[in-house]
Structures are given as structure tokens and as C-alpha cells.
Amino acid sequence: MDVAAYAIEAAIEADHWWFVGRRWLFSSIINKCDLSRDADVLDVGTSTGANLQLLRDLGFTRITGLDQSALAIQFCAGRGFGQVRLGDVCALPFPDASFDLVLATDIIEHVDDDLRGLQELRRVLKPGGCLLLTVPTFSMLWGLQDEVSHHKRRYRLGRLLKRLDEANLSSRQYFHFNYLLFLPILMSRRLMRLFKIRVGTENEINTE
Secondary structure (H helix, E strand, O other), X not given: OOHHHHHHHHHHOOOOHHHHHHHHHHHHHHHHOOOOOOOEEEEEOOOOOHHHHHHHHOOOOEEEEEEOOHHHXXXXXXXXXXXXXXXXXXXXXXXXXXXXXXXXXXXHHHOOOHHHHHHHHHHHXXXXXXXXXXXXXXXXXXXXXXXXXXXXXXXXXHHHHHHHHHOOOOOXXXXXOOHHHHHHHHHHHHHHHHOOOOOOOHHHOOOO
């Protein structure tokens, strides 16, 4: 992710409607996993720490963050989230079956070998553990945010489910979210491209 995008994300994630909605959705999914609050939890691709804060708010006490960016780790340290480990989703620095819950929210689209990344997530999950995985969808929605976030791809559901099956991950539940915004996002990104509108990140737009 670009440096400017980290700074903007850290500044707005507490109140921006996108992040507020994601926290509500993630909280609901995590609570359905019915885990004890001393379960071992891993957040892969911690970025500026939004998931770490969410997990703390939910009462989890054994949380590990990991990111491949030293800058992201600095952001987390500055926000009081403690030590976040440096590492890559395709080579996780943890033993097999280490975690009861793994969060990988908007991560595997960043790596060349997404299957390898999913296999690593599967490897560090304990038997019966839960994986919360999100990805950006639909290639036609490709826009500035994909570029500043250094995405490699967007997904269709069929491709993602195939990858999960290849990684020996079973899907308990899967769905699109924020789908009501499909047309507004598509139109806004096409207009931005047409009129060559440039901002540091799309998170600067409509932050109310």
C-alpha cells in the first residue's frame, strides 16, 4: 500500500462508514464462531490495526498481528497495539495448527500466488478453526483504490471458491457484501477515470 494510503486509513477508520460497516459485519461473523476470549487469534495483513482494535473490543486477549510492511508495523506500534510481527502470508512464521481464528481481510489479492497464501492460512489453523477471509470482487470495478493498494486481481465468487477447495479449506458461509453499492462505485470509478480525478486514496471521498 502507498504511504499516503496508510496515513489516510489510520486517520479515518474510526468513523468512516465503510470501516464502521465492516466492523459490524466482522463482529457478527466472529461471534458466530463461538470462541473463548482466550483463543489464539491471528490477523494477517494488519495494516493500521483496525482488526486488532476490533478483536480487543470483542474481548480477545491472545491476538497476534502480522504484516509484510515495516511502515504498517510502525503505525500499529504508535497506536498502542504492541508488537506486530513482520511476515508474508505465503510463508507464515508460525507452526502448524497455531490459531483458533485467522483473519485475512483483503490480503490474498496482494500476492502473486494466492493458492500458496491460502494453503498457509490453512496450515496455521487448528483443526476446526475459523478463517475470516475477504477479497475485492469484479474486475470491472478496478479503480484507484486497487492501484494504491497494490492489488494483483479482483475475484469472482466461483474462482475464489475453487481456490479455497484447492487449499483444502471448506466454506461454511460465503456472500457478497456492500453489493448495493455496486452501481454507484462502478459509475464513480469510471467518472474518475474519464475526468482523470486523482486523490491519495478513495477513502478521502465521502468520509462523513
